Amino acid sequence: MNQLITEDERRLLLEHGQARAAGRVIDPLPVVRLFTPDAHATWLLVSLDPPTAIRPMA
Secondary structure, three states: OOOOOOHHHHHHHHHHHHHHHOOOOOOOOOOEEEEEOOOOEEEEEOEEOOOOOOOEEO
16 A cells, blocks of 8 residues: 655654644644545645644644
8 A cells, every 4th residue: 555645754744743732833834735636625734743643734
């Protein structure tokens, strides 16, 4: 099965999530773009929730 994000992208997403959890005000650019061509939906991910390291924040 293909991974949706690379390890480098995951690391950057976690860094952004940790900065937000620490209360720092950041405005990062999206790291990952996910889309479904059949539904015309696009998600721009900027961080991962640090406690779970799974839940994305858009």
